[in-house]
Amino acid sequence: MSTAKPQAIAGVSAENESIVRIVYPSIAGTAIGQGLGNLMELIPIKVPLFHAKISYLLFGLPCGLAAVAGYFIEKILGVRYVLTNKSVQKWKALGNRKVSEVLLKDVAEVAIAQSSGQVFYRASDIHLQNAAGESIMVLPGVSHAEVFRQTILEASHAQSLTASALETIKARQTA
Secondary structure: OOOOOOOOEOOEOOOOOOEEEEEOOOHHHOHHHHHHHHHHOOOOOEEOOOOEEHHHHHHHHHHHHHHHHHHHHHHHHOEEEEEEOOEEEEEEOOOOOEEEEEEHHHOOEEEEEOOHHHOOOOEEEEEEEOOOOOEEEEEEEEEOHHHHHHHHHHHHHHHHHHHHHHHHHHHHHHO
16 A cells, blocks of 8 residues: 555656656757758748749758758757756757756746747747846757747746745644
8 A cells, every 4th residue: 555645746746856848959049050041031932833932942952951961960969958847957969968957946037039040940049037137048949939938937837836835835834
């Protein structure tokens, strides 16, 4: 018979760190990727027959090899972003080496900045900011960054509510 306390959400505990989401950045976070993205947006006129911009038709195939090479380089030498119930972390793409970490309790705002070279990829850079408005971590080249931003904000809010609830419970137990 188990004596463990039941959990509100199966597999998640306030004391343990649990992974919420893992995101691999696109090549839009690199200079080569942004250069290719700028090239693909160079001629914005659409060709009605193909429903594509002229620059896609002219540069798509020649740039494809460079884009594929950049993709594989990022998957081998790049990073991945890990959101947990306690922090946002950067890890090497391969292996188990953490590069950096920011605790969710230190994140006051999550801002998105998109450069012109990232428009083609529908990617942006995510800036985690502290209460003073200083950038404490940048996550370059996140595809559909608005979704990951919202997930970070929700995890941060949940973490603060959990911490507050745990303090209340602790105060009741000591009283």
